[in-house]
Amino acid sequence: MPATLEIRKAAVLGAGVMGTQIAAQLTNAGIETLVFDLPAEGEDRRAIARSAIARLAKLSPRPLAEPTLADAITPADYDDDIEALAECDLVIEAIAERLELKRALFERIAPYLNERAMLASNTSGLSIAAMAATLPAGLRERFCGMHFFNPPRYMTLVELIPCLESDSALLDRLESFLVSTLGKGVVRAKDTPNFIGNRIGVFSMLSIAHHSQRLGLGFDEVDALTGPPLGRPRSATYRTLDVVGLDTIAHVIATMRDGLPDDPWHHHFFTPAWAERLIERGALGQKSGAGCYRKRAGQIEVLDPDTFEYGPARATVAPEVAALLALKDLGERLEALRVNPHPQAQLVWSSLRDLFHYCAARLGEIADHAFDLDLALRWGYGWKQGPFESWQAAGWKRVAGWIEEEIAQGKTMSDAPLPAWVTEVDGVYRAGSGYAPATGRFALRGQLPVYARQRAPERLLDDPLAPGETVFENAGLRAWHDGDGVLVASFTTKGHVISADVLAGVRESVAIAERDFDALVLWHPEAPFSYGADLKGAMAMLAGGERDAFSLLVAEFQRTSQTLKYSMVPVIAAIQGMTLGGGCELQMHSARTVAALESYVGLVEAGVGLLPAGGGLKEFALRASNAQGEGGDLFTALAPRFERVARALPAGSAREAQGAGLLRDADIVVMNPFELLHVARHQARALFEAGYRPPLPARTIRVAGRPAIANFDAQIINLLEGRSISEHDAEIAHRIAVVLCGGEVDANERVDEAWLLGLEREHFVQLAMSEKTQARIQHTLKTGKPLRN
Known part of the structure; x- marks a missing residue:
């Protein structure tokens, strides 16, 4: 019997709110999924299921990791499409909590299931044994309760409840699938009312x-x-x-x-x-x-x-x-x-x-x-x-x-x-x-092989993690390893904010990895990856009038980003949760990012009156130049990036971050955040074994220049005149446009990374010295909320 459960296609029976959200999570995981419901009257027999799938876009919090994934869910009805169940490896029932209805549905679908398909009920507390009693004997060993908690994308728990005949080996494989493929936390419950x-x-x-x-x-x-x-x-x-x-x-x-x-x-x-x-x-x-x-x-x-x-x-x-x-x-x-x-x-x-x-x-x-x-x-x-x-x-x-x-x-x-x-x-x-x-x-917990992928699993009573062997440590970062040739750097600041100590620690970690290790991974055992730069420390400099020291700190941030990008060993950023501002920029400069699905990535500095200055805008300009080639339209490529940065909008998932250009298509999305370090280490070793070399310095970046800045300014003026933004918002947005477009130069001018980094630094410092930006920063530090001024 295979150690893994091969689920290529799944079906969810019941197009209610819970059923469609389970289908959404299956789709988030890349599983082709059908949603069944009763046939509707009229020409569109699948209208009930189709309408339910369409309603996913209106639910909050969002069930889908990326809105277009709704198109990948197939509506179906029990009359016209029931034979399609034979193609499904997993069938999950999610209809009303009435035992007689569930039994009747199982009797109807059982003849169409293939001989390897798993059948599960999402009941929240009805008897699994009572449902199993209506199934053919050969199907009972492949039947169990599989209770997702609402909303299925965000709630970790799935209760797995066997019936008396459930095959234990199949349940083990199903648990492994739920944990690794769907990113869930599984507990085994006994078949008692409402389970655990x-x-x-x-x-x-x-x-x-x-x-x-x-x-x-x-x-x-x-x-x-x-x-x-x-x-x-x-x-x-x-x-x-x-x-x-x-x-x-x-x-x-x-x-x-x-x-x-x-x-x-x-x-x-x-x-x-x-x-x-x-x-x-x-x-x-x-x-x-x-x-x-x-x-x-x-x-x-x-x-x-x-x-x-x-x-x-x-x-x-x-x-x-x-x-x-x-x-x-x-x-x-x-x-x-x-x-x-x-x-x-x-x-x-x-x-x-x-x-x-x-x-x-x-x-x-x-x-x-x-x-x-x-x-x-x-x-x-x-x-x-x-x-x-x-x-x-x-x-x-x-x-x-x-x-x-x-x-x-x-x-x-x-x-x-x-x-x-x-x-x-x-x-x-x-x-x-x-x-x-x-x-x-x-x-002991977690005896299945899938749990060996979790270097830092959920800890009960705050059991200490196995620390690994420390190689370097300062006030903001600890670099350590488990003896596998991969150095791990973990920030130790509150919220994993990026302080001067973190920046120095990252650069030292790269130097150590280049000398003694095969690769470097940036990883923390818990979310967030980073809330961004240390605003409190920055405000202390600004309040003291230390403009030169502040400008030097910005330059040190940029130097750190470039150090990551041009490291002689592969650097992998393993991210989860909030990955904002400078945290986003650090991962943009890694060789590869491994992101948990629930990673909320964004260049959100505009929210505190600033613009990204750790190389994020530089990377957007560079990537637009590379993507558009010699004659492509740079303005069109930059426009969605400009809007997201100017509005300080983070992506709602790692999948959305890929579509927004905050993550690359080659970056890896994992469903279970407890597996981040495992996957990141394997990515790091694969790059090393393939003879990793850093990218060549980007010296001829084609930029959009003055015409594109003018186009962005026209949009900004319209928003300002419509009172959708404040004058300070308009100034921030203009400066973002200037940096993205390579400054006041001719269209298609060629610049290098140093030029773009200089623009970032110049406009960042000028904004930081303004009273309105400092008021925004102070307000955010005090209240945790943005200030519109």
């Missing part, structure tokens, strides 16, 4: 709702407590209910209520009365415009569940409770919250206590290992730590004692005792391994 993520996540919401009602706290007050202060998304609890949809949450709760009659917490598995009332009114949350919250006249209003009236959402965390939540030691924090009588403190402690209690009691039922539960909440709900991680970080035995004490006092949501294993261990994690209650042993 929704079972625990929805219980947590029910617990918070129970205690907020008991303590008389408003929805906005609870959300102020249960979002970032607990390491959870800003949507917290009640905003999350609105985002997901109150009707959807009610369905998940009903699945728990109907499927778990013997659960000791069963009496809490009911949709709150206020939510039922909202659902009856059609106030389902964000999708209907009202739910726990609504927006009126630009103001966010929150529902009072007692009066059923909306009022301004203004609640905040009480100062004394905020002080407790700010305590760094988690054990100290929980103890202080536990004994503090303030209702807000009691909400936080009580909801966490009951969450810990429930997770311990149900772990063996829903998962094989503790890490499956924690990763499901991290990847599916966006929590920074899973429940067991938080419990262990606070002191496992001490917290267990508090829970037992409060069970005895009748304070908990259930009087079920903690399972015996809780008191037999000091925690559920040891050196990267997780506890398995069924065996009483600790097991």
